[in-house]
Amino acid sequence: MGKTFVEKVLGRKAGRAVTAGEIVEVVPDYAMSHDNTAAIAKTFASIGVARLYDPNLHVVILDHASPPPNEKFAENHREVREFVKKHGIQNFYDVQRGVCHQVMVEEGFALPGLLIVGSDSHSTTYGAVGAFGTGIGRSEMAVIMATGRIWLRVPETMRVVFRGTPPPGVSAKDIMLYAIGRIGVEGANYMAVEFAGEAVEQMSVSSRMVLANMAAEMGAKTGYVEPDEITLEYVRPRARREFEVVKSDPDATYVRVHELDVSALEPLVACPHAVDNVKPVSEVAGTRIHQVFFGSCTNARLEDFEVVARILKGRRVHPEVRMLVFPASQQVYLDALRAGYLEILAEAGAVILNANCGPCMGSHQGIPANGEVSLSTSNRNFRGRQGNREAEIYLCSPATAAASAIRGVISDPREFL
Amino acid sequence: MKLVRGRVWKYGDDVNTDVIFPGKYTYTVTDPVEMASHAMEDLDPEFAKSVQPGDVVVAGRNFGCGSSREQAAFCLKYAGVGAVVAKSFSRIYFRNAINAGLPVIQAPEAVEAIEAGETVEIDLERGELRCKAGRFSFPRLPEAVLGIFAAGGLIPYTRQRLGLAPREGEGTGTSGESSR
Numbered sequence: 182m183g184k185t186f187v188e189k190v191l192g193r194k195a196g197r198a199v200t201a202g203e204i205v206e207v208v209p210d211y212a213m214s215h216d217n218t219a220a221i222a223k224t225f226a227s228i229g230v231a232r233l234y235d236p237n238l239h240v241v242i243l244d245h246a247s248p249p250p251n252e253k254f255a256e257n258h259r260e261v262r263e264f265v266k267k268h269g270i271q272n273f274y275d276v277q278r279g280v281c282h283q284v285m286v287e288e289g290f291a292l293p294g295l296l297i298v299g300s301d302s303h304s305t306t307y308g309a310v311g312a313f314g315t316g317i318g319r320s321e322m323a324v325i326m327a328t329g330r331i332w333l334r335v336p337e338t339m340r341v342v343f344r345g346t347p348p349p350g351v352s353a354k355d356i357m358l359y360a361i362g363r364i365g366v367e368g369a370n371y372m373a374v375e376f377a378g379e380a381v382e383q384m385s386v387s388s389r390m391v392l393a394n395m396a397a398e399m400g401a402k403t404g405y406v407e408p409d410e411i412t413l414e415y416v417r418p419r420a421r422r423e424f425e426v427v428k429s430d431p432d433a434t435y436v437r438v439h440e441l442d443v444s445a446l447e448p449l450v451a452c453p454h455a456v457d458n459v460k461p462v463s464e465v466a467g468t469r470i471h472q473v474f475f476g477s478c479t480n481a482r483l484e485d486f487e488v489v490a491r492i493l494k495g496r497r498v499h500p501e502v503r504m505l506v507f508p509a510s511q512q513v514y515l516d517a518l519r520a521g522y523l524e525i526l527a528e529a530g531a532v533i534l535n536a537n538c539g540p541c542m543g544s545h546q547g548i549p550a551n552g553e554v555s556l557s558t559s560n561r562n563f564r565g566r567q568g569n570r571e572a573e574i575y576l577c578s579p580a581t582a583a584a585s586a587i588r589g590v591i592s593d594p595r596e597f598l
Numbered sequence: 599m600k601l602v603r604g605r606v607w608k609y610g611d612d613v614n615t616d617v618i619f620p621g622k623y624t625y626t627v628t629d630p631v632e633m634a635s636h637a638m639e640d641l642d643p644e645f646a647k648s649v650q651p652g653d654v655v656v657a658g659r660n661f662g663c664g665s666s667r668e669q670a671a672f673c674l675k676y677a678g679v680g681a682v683v684a685k686s687f688s689r690i691y692f693r694n695a696i697n698a699g700l701p702v703i704q705a706p707e708a709v710e711a712i713e714a715g716e717t718v719e720i721d722l723e724r725g726e727l728r729c730k731a732g733r734f735s736f737p738r739l740p741e742a743v744l745g746i747f748a749a750g751g752l753i754p755y756t757r758q759r760l761g762l763a764p765r766e767g768e769g770t771g772t773s774g775e776s777s778r
């Protein structure tokens with residue numbers, strides 16, 4: 182019987198043929214941690230090993246509250262810098278570089294067929310280029326520091342096939358919200374999710390990152406898009422090492438296959454306080470918003486800036502709305518600057534901030550006030566996610582965010598195309 | 599460690615990490631005894647008061663959903679819970695529990711049969727659960743995972759494998775909320 186992508190990657194790492202449900206002990210190719218590296222370092226110290234198993238296994242990226250908003254975060258960053266220096270971690274990116282998952286892909290750590298773990302739940306993002314990426318706990322990361330090893334259960338695989346070509350104004354974010362609304366926030370619990378179909382084949386790597394990133398919102402252990410020419414063109418000039426494309430066999434076993442037609446899809450919005458509380462934008466249009474958060478590892482890449490700039494060009498952000506803009510990385514910042522997008526956004530009245538997570542999980546730079554509505558291009562809208570339990574978060578595409586910023590109420594972006 | 603015997607505390611589906619260990623304590627409460635005293639606080643105030651060592655939590659689908667905080671597994675362990683038997687677990691809870699040294703068993707049919715308050719016996723090594731209604735088998739847990747339970751969690755297990763002497767209070771995993 183054929184093997185799935187995850188069975189192959191984990192089998193190769195374990196040195197034997199494995200099937201879904203088995204547990205393997207493996208050495209990952211990369212292990213990513215961010216601002217939580219300081220806490221992990223303490224647990225590592227409690228193990229009592231003097232040196233890291235392999236400093237080159239680790240990638241450390243400061244992004245969650247960068248630059249630090251208060252002395253607590255500042256101390257935390259200092260501890261991380263001291264730790265990387267002491268242990269000779271070369272793959273270290275300080276506050277100027279960007280959001281961890283974007284940096285992992287941009288810098289060519291995430292590559293087809295590699296096994297990458299991260300102490301962050303959206304490490305599933307690396308599947309956009311055909312890597313096995315998964316989120317792990319802090320103790321587990323500390324043990325990887327000490328031994329290089331981690332146990333993983335080989336997941337079953339669900340296949341999600343997006344049929345058709347999405348209409349204008351409908352993006353990867355809308356497609357993914359559609360899938361999450363149908364499958365549910367626990368629908369892919371423990372599973373690997375493979376995204377396929379014409380809609381995915383036409384997508385850029387940036388758009389595929391939206392799918393793999395938000396696979397975590399269905400409970401998935403990892404998301405995956407089979408590498409093709411688009412993938413290879415993207416990864417070849419960035420790759421830091423040799424890699425080999427790994428694909429599922431045609432007769433691989435899937436626990437479930439969802440076929441979703443996107444050819445007549447409308448722009449969608451995830452309403453408070455669950456990511457699978459998905460409604461067509463037409464149903465919630467007119468809802469007053471106070472803040473627009475255009476950022477995060479989900480939707481703040483160059484193609485997103487292009488769409489937002491197209492909609493905002495020559496228009497103004499509503500006077501009662503704060504539009505906060507966080508490029509996913511410094512590279513995206515520079516590219517958007519050179520393309521003139523940042524000028525358009527600034528002229529429209531948007532606030533452009535540095536490349537970091539910002540208010541995505543409520544650290545700083547734009548916490549909504551009590552009773553306010555935040556419309557976000559990010560991936561989670563749990564109560565309190567952006568730092569205030571009394572605020573409401575709606576999730577949407579960059580186009581919907583831009584259109585709504587102009588009107589001051591949730592609006593259909595197709596009216597601006 | 600390999601034979602668990604205790605009274606059943608039975609709950610329904612979707613028991614989330616907020617009711618197992620309230621978010622308001624995640625940064626302030628780190629002492630094991632104090633953590634145990636808040637276990638299941640928002641679901642069943644009786645639980646922390648009368649739970650006995652070896653008792654078994656039995657629940658429905660998706661146990662431990664919600665936030666990925668490691669404390670939701672540690673607090674049950676510190677409360678003396680011998681095992682959690684559920685129809686299914688959220689993925690991160692399942693990992694956190696094993697790493698905390700708290701046995702987690704997926705046995706949907708057994709959950710249907712077990713009654714609240716009865717005494718059950720679980721043989722982790724053989725993969726068998728015995729209750730009033732009969733015997734139920736569940737997939738025998740792999741060697742690697744049994745080793746983690748036996749050592750009392752991932753950190754002590756790692757120290758054991760590396761030949762380091764055990765430490766007092768190690769593996770408590772209370773360094774704060776896991777990633778989100």
Ligand code: SF4
Nearest residue numbers: 477478538541542778
């Ligand atoms: S942008 Fe948000 S989801 Fe992404 S890594 Fe940062 S906090 Fe997490």
